[in-house]
Amino acid sequence: MPREAKRGEVIEIRIAIQHPMETGFRFDLMGRSIPKNVVNSLVVRYNGAEIFSAEMGSGIAANPYLQFYTVAEASGALVFEWVDDSGERGSERATIAVNG
Amino acid sequence: METPRRRFFSMLAGFTAFVLLPGRNAHAAIESLAPLVNKITKGAPLREGRVKLEIPRLADNGHSVPLRIAVDSPMTPADHVRTLTLLSEKNPRPVMATFHLGPKAGRPELATRVRLATSQRVLVVAELSDGSFWSASAEVEVTESACLDAS
Numbered sequence: 249m250p251r252e253a254k255r256g257e258v259i260e261i262r263i264a265i266q267h268p269m270e271t272g273f274r275f276d277l278m279g280r281s282i283p284k285n286v287v288n289s290l291v292v293r294y295n296g297a298e299i300f301s302a303e304m305g306s307g308i309a310a311n312p313y314l315q316f317y318t319v320a321e322a323s324g325a326l327v328f329e330w331v332d333d334s335g336e337r338g339s340e341r342a343t344i345a346v347n348g
Numbered sequence: 349m350e351t352p353r354r355r356f357f358s359m360l361a362g363f364t365a366f367v368l369l370p371g372r373n374a375h376a377a378i379e380s381l382a383p384l385v386n387k388i389t390k391g392a393p394l395r396e397g398r399v400k401l402e403i404p405r406l407a408d409n410g411h412s413v414p415l416r417i418a419v420d421s422p423m424t425p426a427d428h429v430r431t432l433t434l435l436s437e438k439n440p441r442p443v444m445a446t447f448h449l450g451p452k453a454g455r456p457e458l459a460t461r462v463r464l465a466t467s468q469r470v471l472v473v474a475e476l477s478d479g480s481f482w483s484a485s486a487e488v489e490v491t492e493s494a495c496l497d498a499s
Binding site: 258259269271273294297298299300301302303304305306307308309310312313314315316317318319321 | 454457
C-alpha cells in the first residue's frame with residue numbers, strides 16, 4: 249500500500265500471507281493424512297475501524313494473496329490480523345500519511 | 349399436411365433449440381449450488397448482473413488461479429457492497445471465501461487467487477447494502493488440477 253495519499257483518495261492495498269493453506273486432503277510420505285490448516289480469517293483495521301475482513305477456506309491458494317481498496321481518511325496505521333486453523337496468529341502494521 | 353419444407357423448418361427449430369442450450373447451462377452450475385446460495389441470500393432472489401468476474405478461461409494449474417471481482421456500486425454509506433462470496437461448483441468445499449467490504453472499501457473490487465480441483469464454473473455472489481444479491485459466473489478449464497490425492 250502507498251505510504252502517502254491525499255485525503256479522500258482511494259488507495260490500493262495488497263497483502264500476501266506466507267502460509268501453506270493445507271487442504272486436509274493430502275497425505276504425507278507415511279500415508280498419514282495432513283490435517284487441514286488454512287488462514288481462516290483476516291481482519292484489516294484502519295485507525296481501529298474495521299475496513300475489510302475475509303473468511304477463507306481451502307479454496308484459497310497457498311500463500312493467500314488479496315488486493316482490495318480503501319479510502320485514505322486520516323494519517324495513521326492499518327493493522328492486518330489473521331489466524332489459522334491451528335490457532336496461530338499473525339499481524340502486520342503499515343502506516344500512511346494523509347495530506348490535505 | 350406435412351410437406352418436406354415444413355419438416356425442414358421443424359427440424360431447424362429443433363436444431364436452434366439445441367444450439368441455444370449451452371447458454372442455458374450457465375444456470376446449471378448455479379442450480380447445483382442452489383442450497384448454498386439460498387443459505388447466503390436467506391431465500392432472496394439471486395440476480396445476474398452488476399458483478400464482473402475476471403478469471404482465465406484456461407488455467408494450466410488449478411493450485412493458483414488468479415481472479416478479479418468488480419461490482420457496479422458507488423460504495424457510499426447508503427449504497428455499498430456488504431459481502432462477496434466465492435463459490436466453486438466442483439471443489440470438495442464449495443465455499444472458497446467470503447469477503448466483508450463496506451462503505452470504507454472505497455472501490456468495490458477485489459483480487460485473489462483460488463484453488464480449483466477440476467474444470468468447473470466459479471460463481472461470485474455479491475450482497476449489497478439494500479439487501480439485494482447479484483452474481484456472475486465463469487467457466488474455467490483446469491488442465492492440471494489442485495491435487496486432492498496423495499502427493
